[in-house]
Amino acid sequence: MKKKVENKMYVTSGIPGLDEILNKGFRKNSSVVITGESGSGKSVFALQFLIDGAKNGESCLYITTEETIESIEEYARSLGLHIEDLRKKGLLHIMEQRPNRGRLMTIEAPIKFIKQKKIKRVVLDSLTLFEYVYAESINEYRKGVLQFLMDMKDAGVTLLATSERAYSKLDTFQYKPEDSLFEGIIMLLKIRKSAVFERALTIDKMRGQNHQLGIYPFKIGKEGITVFPKETPFALIEE
Numbered sequence: 001m002k003k004k005v006e007n008k009m010y011v012t013s014g015i016p017g018l019d020e021i022l023n024k025g026f027r028k029n030s031s032v033v034i035t036g037e038s039g040s041g042k043s044v045f046a047l048q049f050l051i052d053g054a055k056n057g058e059s060c061l062y063i064t065t066e067e068t069i070e071s072i073e074e075y076a077r078s079l080g081l082h083i084e085d086l087r088k089k090g091l092l093h094i095m096e097q098r099p100n101r102g103r104l105m106t107i108e109a110p111i112k113f114i115k116q117k118k119i120k121r122v123v124l125d126s127l128t129l130f131e132y133v134y135a136e137s138i139n140e141y142r143k144g145v146l147q148f149l150m151d152m153k154d155a156g157v158t159l160l161a162t163s164e165r166a167y168s169k170l171d172t173f174q175y176k177p178e179d180s181l182f183e184g185i186i187m188l189l190k191i192r193k194s195a196v197f198e199r200a201l202t203i204d205k206m207r208g209q210n211h212q213l214g215i216y217p218f219k220i221g222k223e224g225i226t227v228f229p230k231e232t233p234f235a236l237i238e239e
Contacts, residue, residue: 010025011053015227029153031183031184033179054092063124063129064098093113122159125162
């Protein structure tokens, strides 16, 4: 039997069905923004990505700007994604970067930690961290995001960042200035037809990858997100 050869160019997403759409997974050292409205599945998407890396022996970091470590662990347990053992083994780290009164927000601590621990996968949940750090200047905000992405690439990190925005239809999606800085954009959608909503995702861009271009339904169940690459969202099927 031939030994399975590791693909040194890509990392798996940890989300069933998604790697088929991506055609192999995420490129190593790439940066991808996961965007969608509140409750669209951004956080569980990010968790699955890190759990997949940790189970493969990679050191991973979850940076949270809005949740506590305890709330993230509880949320993971509610989905059947138990992360306690991975944290005890030092493979999955969680760092809180929540704004506190009188505290100057910086990104120095996460960058230092990433380099010290030789982190290979990072989730930034969410990009509002940079809004806190660079609240007075949109130009400095964009420069800060760009510098962070460069630091991650130099450190050999594959990065997912979440970004919340509301859009009811794909044709009403409005790009933000920082979107162009990322190599990939994945949109998580809640499509409505009559009184029913359905979850779906689409890959807006994935620089350097020949990914699929459709809109694909997904569900969030007891083991997190599962994507169905062979199906079409029923809300988009013409009657």
